[in-house]
Amino acid sequence: MRARVLHLTPREEAAKEAAALLEGAYLPCESTWVANAAALGSALRGGIPFDLILLGFETREDLAPLREALGLHPGVPVLLLGGAGEDLALEALRAGATEVLPGDRLGRLPFQVRRALAEARRAAALQEAEGARGRLGSLLRAVLDATSEGILVEDLAGRITAYNRKFMSLCGIPEHLLATLEMDKVIQFLVDHFQDPGAFLDEVRHLGALSGREPLGLLKSLEDRQIEGTGRPCRLGGETVGRVFSFRDVTDRERSAERMKQVIQAQRPFLEAAADAGLVLLHGTGEEVALSETAQGLLGLGARNLPRSLDALLALVHPEDAPALRAALDAPRASLEARLRTAAGAWIRTAWTLGRDAGGRRLGAFRDITGDLRGRREAEARAREDWTAALATAFARALRTPLENLRAHLDAIPPGDARLREAQACAGLLSGLLDQAARAALREPAPDLLLDLNTVAERIRPWAEELAGPRITLRWDLQPGLPTLPLSPGHLEPVLMNLLRNAREALPSQGEILVRTALAPGDPPHLVLEVGDTGPGIPPHVRERMFDATFTTRPPARGLGLTVARHLVEAAGGSIQVETGPLRGTTVKVNLPVGGPPG
Missing domain, CATH: 1.10.287 (Helix Hairpins)
Structure with a gap:
């Protein structure tokens, strides 16, 4: 990238000589020459961002252009070229010049320019980094102050590195105390303002030895407010650099929970009568939850991991079942099944009955089924x-x-x-x-014989050709080299005959039937037998019952063909799939595991 250089000197030859020195030292530059101070001012105010300024320097009057250049382009290096005396050169350096280069040492100009440009870039990068850090700090402060929870961050040395105003208001901590940035003083203040300081200190020490998010429990203030705290290690690049504490006022929630516990206590006779059921009581807003002791026992929950909100309760529900349970909570009465995760991490299936009491509170009971x-x-x-x-x-x-x-x-x-x-x-x-x-x-069990899928198809082929008749095209796509199955050949022949007969009957006048065999990849791999036709497809009401025993669309047939076919395939450890649709025909796919039926 070419550097933009502004050169003030009365002699154009001097400017050309300086430009030639820079070009010869492989310092590509775009040089602008001005002959006097007035032209220099115009160039400085012209909007061009110069990277370096060279000023001819002979007398004290030449300090005026220097000050003008520094004022209009702060941060841009200014080199003075000339034969001024040592005292005048020192005055110029004190005024802000980057370097003073005597006329007899002009050969050092490329070196001085290269160093000045490098230092200017480093200074600009440092300034940009400082600005970015300042903007990031402001953004972090704005985010912390917008958070609804009180936040306090400390480093490994026990120094406070960040906090927000919500933390100050929740815990009543004066700002001058937080300004000391000493965590010990903050903890001592909190200890003096809560009813059980020993428990608080125990929780803080407990967190220091853990790697995940941990609750600090409920901290009851002397003003009878209840503050819920949590904390987690703060990591940077996989390394723990401190701890983050968050606090919120849950006084109203805990009071509601206490009232609900009293309601549950009043319904203890009902609970004892249904000892195997867990009772869940939800506040009218649905944001607060209380669980009976039976429910806690079924899930293996303790006081530390007890869900206290609807979201916390739904977090225990299997993700596939949570939407149905949430929707059922809005109904006047509902019953459903849902999987719940116990404290040990296992999933249990539960049957729920949900309703509302006379006061509008939602009440649910579930059993482990x-x-x-x-x-x-x-x-x-x-x-x-x-x-x-x-x-x-x-x-x-x-x-x-x-x-x-x-x-x-x-x-x-x-x-x-x-x-x-x-x-x-x-x-x-x-x-x-x-x-x-x-x-x-x-x-x-069937006899210990080997079944070759292509051999079965070839044995059926003459019968199938006669069944198809002259106006039906019968195509065979048999993949060679298929593995054999540990089955009797007679096990699969009735299946193929039934599928071919159904395909032929789906084509009353003309069309095409395709028989295909293949080895499909998988774990384990499986053999595929397909019979497809170009008929009108199977109507939905027939598709639903086509494998039912005694169901038929062609009386006086008994309707056992497809039922027996499915039985024979499933007995071999396989499955049958049907793909059909209006005007695109029907394909019946038989999948058979290469290992044969399960032992």
Whole structure:
């Protein structure tokens, strides 16, 4: 960056010589030459921010331009060039000149200019830093004074580094005492103005050994006001440099809480009658909360971490359940379930009943239902197993007679007919399905066989091509090299047949059916079998019940196909997903874990 230099000298040759010296020393400059004091004043007032001023210096009269330059451009270095005597040079330096360079030492001009510019930049940076620090200090003071809590900050040496006026008014501390910046004197003042000074000192010492935010408890003043204090270590760059204390007046809140405790005490018979329920009483404003002893016991709370406000209570509620609980508090009466965090950090499930008393106060009771839910889930699992067994038995009975009739008709077909092989393959599939149903009914494991997903698809392919007919396009996208599954091949064939039959029936005249197999990444990875069609999609009312037993949209069909398919997939540890929408068809995706069903 080129430095802007203003040079006052009667001789233009002298100005050019100085500029050449600077250029030769690799000090690029934009030099402005003026020949007299009047031109110098005009240049100084012209609005150009000069970085350096060079003044010819021969007589005492040359001190006047020096003073004018320093007055109009304070902070800009001024070098005097000439042969004035030593006494006059000292007078110029006392007047504010940066350096006086005699004419016979003009060769040192680049060095003096470089040093003067560097010092000027350092001074400007220091001035800017001081200004920024001053602005930051003013901003910090404004923020502290705008805070609703009283703030007091001390360093590790026990010196006060910051405080606000709210702290002075809350604790009644005179400003002259805080002006001493001595923490010991402030603590002694607080000790003399609270009813239990020993407890206060204990809390302050306790905080010094901790790393997180800690309450100082309630400090009761001699004027019967109650001040709540908290403190935390103050860190800078990961290093503890002091402590921050905050205080607020909670007299009204504590008095309301005391009144609510009295109400709870009056309702003790109700509490004893419902010993397993925790009672929560909220003030009409909803900002103050009191918990019964039973509620405190259920959550493992003590006096130090007891929630005293609605926000503090909601902080114990699981983030996913907190909005519902907050909304229920505004209703005249409500019931809901919510997860609460205990003092030990565990989550428990609770059932809440909320209402209002005659005085408009909100009253809530909650029970720990964690054990109840666990028992309910176990009962539901047993019920599903019983349902599966009953379904498998009914399915086997429903298929037994049609299968026997099919085999009787097959015996009447002459040998060698191509349709005979296909019909026999269908009979084999039905027989495998009956075996699966029988094992499910008896809760027996499947045989220890290996299932290749692509092999199953290829075995079904001739049957599927005939099912599709000439106007339906059947495409196969089978990823090679898929891992095998520890399942019987007959376990998946009925699933694929049912999905293909449903896809074909969704295309009454024309369209396309895609069968795709793939290995999807994940932890663990899983195999994917997809059957998609370009039909009109599944209506929402059918989508909701399509896996229900006995539900069908095609009487006299029995509606067991998709139900059995889902059962077979879930028995293999997999899942079925359905993606459908108007005018974009339907895709049914079967996901099977590579490890097979859980043991």
